[in-house]
Amino acid sequence: MNTIATPKETGGTTALRLELTGITKQYPAVRANDNVHLRVKPGEIHAVLGENGAGKSTMMKMIYGAVQPDAGEICWNGERVHIANPAAARRLGISMVYQHFSLFDTLTAAENVWLGLDKSLKLPEVSERIVQVAHTYGLDIDPVRPVHTLSVGERQRVEIVRALLTDPQLLILDEPTSVLTPQAVDKLFVTLRQLADKGTSILYISHKLDEIRALCHQCTVLRGGKVTGEVDPTLESNASLSRLMIGAEPPQLQHKESKAGAVVLGVKGLSLTKLDPFAAELKDIGFEVRAGEILGVAGVSGNGQQEMLAALSGEDRRAAPGSITLFGKPIGDHSPRHRRKEGLHFVPEERLGRGAVPTMTLASNTLLTRTEAVAKSGWVRIPAVTKLAEHIIARFNVKAGGPGAAAKSLSGGNLQKFIVGREIDANPKLLIVSQPTWGVDVGAAALIRGELLALRDAGCALLVVSEELDELFEISDRLVVIAQGRVSPSINVADATIELIGEWMSGLWAVNSLPRRAGEGVNVQGERHAQA
Numbered sequence: 001m002n003t004i005a006t007p008k009e010t011g012g013t014t015a016l017r018l019e020l021t022g023i024t025k026q027y028p029a030v031r032a033n034d035n036v037h038l039r040v041k042p043g044e045i046h047a048v049l050g051e052n053g054a055g056k057s058t059m060m061k062m063i064y065g066a067v068q069p070d071a072g073e074i075c076w077n078g079e080r081v082h083i084a085n086p087a088a089a090r091r092l093g094i095s096m097v098y099q100h101f102s103l104f105d106t107l108t109a110a111e112n113v114w115l116g117l118d119k120s121l122k123l124p125e126v127s128e129r130i131v132q133v134a135h136t137y138g139l140d141i142d143p144v145r146p147v148h149t150l151s152v153g154e155r156q157r158v159e160i161v162r163a164l165l166t167d168p169q170l171l172i173l174d175e176p177t178s179v180l181t182p183q184a185v186d187k188l189f190v191t192l193r194q195l196a197d198k199g200t201s202i203l204y205i206s207h208k209l210d211e212i213r214a215l216c217h218q219c220t221v222l223r224g225g226k227v228t229g230e231v232d233p234t235l236e237s238n239a240s241l242s243r244l245m246i247g248a249e250p251p252q253l254q255h256k257e258s259k260a261g262a263v264v265l266g267v268k269g270l271s272l273t274k275l276d277p278f279a280a281e282l283k284d285i286g287f288e289v290r291a292g293e294i295l296g297v298a299g300v301s302g303n304g305q306q307e308m309l310a311a312l313s314g315e316d317r318r319a320a321p322g323s324i325t326l327f328g329k330p331i332g333d334h335s336p337r338h339r340r341k342e343g344l345h346f347v348p349e350e351r352l353g354r355g356a357v358p359t360m361t362l363a364s365n366t367l368l369t370r371t372e373a374v375a376k377s378g379w380v381r382i383p384a385v386t387k388l389a390e391h392i393i394a395r396f397n398v399k400a401g402g403p404g405a406a407a408k409s410l411s412g413g414n415l416q417k418f419i420v421g422r423e424i425d426a427n428p429k430l431l432i433v434s435q436p437t438w439g440v441d442v443g444a445a446a447l448i449r450g451e452l453l454a455l456r457d458a459g460c461a462l463l464v465v466s467e468e469l470d471e472l473f474e475i476s477d478r479l480v481v482i483a484q485g486r487v488s489p490s491i492n493v494a495d496a497t498i499e500l501i502g503e504w505m506s507g508l509w510a511v512n513s514l515p516r517r518a519g520e521g522v523n524v525q526g527e528r529h530a531q532a
Contacts, residue, residue, distance in 0.1 A: 006092055006145035015078050017170055017201040018044045018063065023072035025058055026296055029401035032058040034225040036072070040170070040218075044199040045192060045202045047212040047233060051246045051441040052413030053399035056205050059222075060172050063203070065089040073366035077169075078380065090116070093169030097159045097176055103147045110143035113162040116471035126165075133161050138187035141276070149278035152349050152435065153184070153301025153467060160188070164195075169197065170299060172203045175412070175439045177211060182469055184300075206238030207413070207441045209238040222246055238310065238442075246443045253450055256457065258477040261291035262422050264430050264461035265312075265344075268324040272311060280304035280485045282292065284312070287462045287480055289430070289486055294452065294492065297465040305434070305443035305465055306349075312432055312463070313346040314339045343429030347420055347436065349465075351412065355419040362390040362400060363409055366422055424451050431455060433463045449475050454480065469498055485509040494523040 022036040024031070042044045048359035050056050061067040063074065065083035073080055076092055082298040083089050091095070094122045101111045110127040134141040139157040147155060150249055157178065177185045192202055192215065194330055206212055212219060212233045221234040223246040229244045235532055242249045266517060270285040282304055289295045298307060310316035312324060314336035321330035336346070348354040356365045365384045367374070389403035397415045400410050400435075407415060420436055436452065437445040453476055466472050472479060472493075479496055481488040481504040488509040491500075503509075 015042070016040065016075070017044070018203075019075040019076060020063070021061070021073050021075070023059065023062060023069050023074070025055075025062065025067065029405070031225050033062075033069070036225070036227055037224070038220055040201050040203065040225075042169075042201055043196045045204055045216045047204045047216040047219040048222065048294040048426075049206070049212060049219055049241060049245055052417070052439075053411045054222040054465070055225040055243075056222055057174055057411060059204065060096060060174055060203065062171075063089070064094060064172060078300050082089035082408075086481060089353070090166060095163040095166045095168035095170070095173065096174070097163050098174055099155075101159055103114065103153050103155055103158060104149040106146065108144050108146055109150070109158045110122050110139055112158060112164060116162055117165060129165055129255045130161055133164050135197065137161075137164065137191040138184070139191075146276075147277055147279045151301035151306055152438075157184075164191075166201060170201045170203065172205075174205045175207070176204070177208065178204065183500070185211070186465050191256055206422075207439070207445070209241050211441060212241070212408075213238070223247070235346075242442055245443065248443075249312060251446050251450065253446065253453060255453060255475065258293045258456065259478070260293040261459065262327075263288045264291050264327060265289040265463065267312070268323060268330070269307070270311060270319055271377065272307060272316065274486060275307075280307050283485045285482075285485075285487045287490060289463050291429075291459050291461050293477045294456050294458060294462040294464055294475055296472035296479045296493075297482055297487075298472055298479060298505060299467070300467075300505050301467060303483050305482055308348075308486070308487075309348070309432065310435055313344075313348075320415045324486060327333055334411075344426035345369065345423040345426050345431050346422050347431070347433040348432035349438065351415050351419060351438075352408065356407040356415060359406055361389075361406060362393065362398075362402050362418060363403040364408075365418075366392070369422060370426060389507035392418060392425055395425065396451075397444070413444055414436075416440050417444055420448055423452075424455055427458075428455075428460060430463070432463045432465075435467065436464060437471060439480045445471075469501060473498070473499075481509060509510065 012145045016039055018040040020036060024034050024274055025033045036059060039247040048056050058067060059126060062069050065085045065088050069221060074083060110123060110130055113130055114126045115520060130141055139161055141161055141371040142158050142176055160176060162345065166383060173532060177188065187242050196202060204216055213236065216233050219231050220227060221229040223245060233241065238248050266288050268286045270282055272282040274281050287295065302328060312320045317333050319332035324332040326344060331339055331342065342459060352358050366389050367380065370388060373381045373388055375381060386403045393400060393403065398418045399414045416438060437448050440448065452462060464476065476493050478490045478492055480490045481501060488504050
């Protein structure tokens with residue numbers, strides 16, 4: 001075991017900011033935490049690493065007062081404390097950004113932030129502070145936008161800014177970069193290092209091993225609710241961290257060259273006006289997805305991904321019928337149910353509320369998109385539903401209390417595996433997936449990506465929207481970028497680079513018919529201009 005890394009000390013103090021001793025939490029079906037110990041110093045960025053269901057989020061919720069431990073003690077700045085609820089945690093100086101966001105959809109970003117702050121501040125003052133903090137840390141937010149108009153990535157920014165405005169002594173971040181672009185991640189890291197230099201302690205949960213090795217001073221690894229190691233991540237490799245976390249290295253993907261067939265999904269001249277003032281307008285979008293290939297869609301959140309996916313899935317049926325075709329047949333005005341019957345399956349980016357009903361069982365949630373267990377008379381054959389859920393749980397290694405477990409009882413990563421698995425297992429002809437591995441561990445991410453590639457090799461056409469460029473480069477055959485409601489020309493992954501795609505994500509892309517001269521770019525309207 002490596003020696004513990006020492007963060008930059010502040011104010012000459014060496015007292016622990018936080019110490020957990022013997023923390024245990026038992027649920028009916030599982031022991032989430034078993035005699036867990038954790039020590040965090042002032043100014044330390046401390047990673048908590050573990051596979052989905054290892055007990056990371058439960059431990060964080062106990063520190064934040066949202067869950068009470070069955071045994072053990074918590075010490076804060078050297079004194080034993082009982083953190084009765086999140087309000088008590090905030091009074092101590094603890095803030096948390098949840099993996100599943102705790103925002104009210106009908107309120108604005110500023111109103112959501114205001115709820116967690118000292119009510120002596122007036123809403124206009126809060127809005128001003130949001131703009132200041134967002135600008136300082138490169139987390140752009142419009143305070144007056146209703147949360148329901150925001151993408152997942154934009155909601156993530158609201159949560160982070162809300163936490164930063166409390167000026168915490170301890171900041172807990174649960175998968176903070178799961179839906180952020182590489183540029184936004186870089187800005188966030190600068191922010192976190194600035195906070196640590198000022199003495200703020202940070203507990204950082206992530207499945208991205210490269211991030212942990214680049215950012216964190218210390219790492220505690222959980223497996224099955226128990227601590228399996230405390231290491232300096234800067235002295236570890238991805239392979240060694242994987243072994244601590246899941247007991248093995250993740251399998252290597254076998255990405256063979258695709259043999260694309262006939263066009264399955266055709267999009268041509270897809271233009272849609274905004275449904276609300278904060279939505280993105282779609283402008284003459286066009287691309288094709290062929291059988292036996294994966295087309296990846298990159299882009300900064302809020303550039304039209306949600307609107308495009310709503311049009312493709314059938315949630316928004318305003319599109320001209322011929323602007324979206326499936327096997328050459330116009331489907332622009334077809335309902336989601338009609339599209340599923342024709343072979344189109346869809347995985348939304350929001351797990352709870354859209355991908356699954358939180359209070360319904362996993363078995364019942366299969367009925368949202370799968371009809372094999374429904375008789376022609378309309379009666380649901382319960383044994384068949386249960387068997388289908390059991391099959392998905394087993395095939396995708398979902399850690400759950402069985403098909404009768406409520407969707408909300410699963411960890412984020414395990415629920416993601418179930419939802420993605422439900423659609424892959426349907427053997428679709430066209431699968432559209434948004435953020436396929438959001439919040440899942442390295443082993444589960446490899447499993448999901450492997451299943452997507454297997455589906456491709458079986459002849460399925462796949463459209464994958466992801467804000468993780470590494471993921472898109474790993475599984476895609478071709479890439480397009482969406483920016484300002486427009487879609488770039490496609491490029492073969494073999495010809496693309498992270499830097500090039502990053503440039504396109506800012507709204508600049510090369511067009512073959514418009515060759516660029518040195519120092520010249522092409523904007524999304526195809527107009528030449530000098531680059532700064």
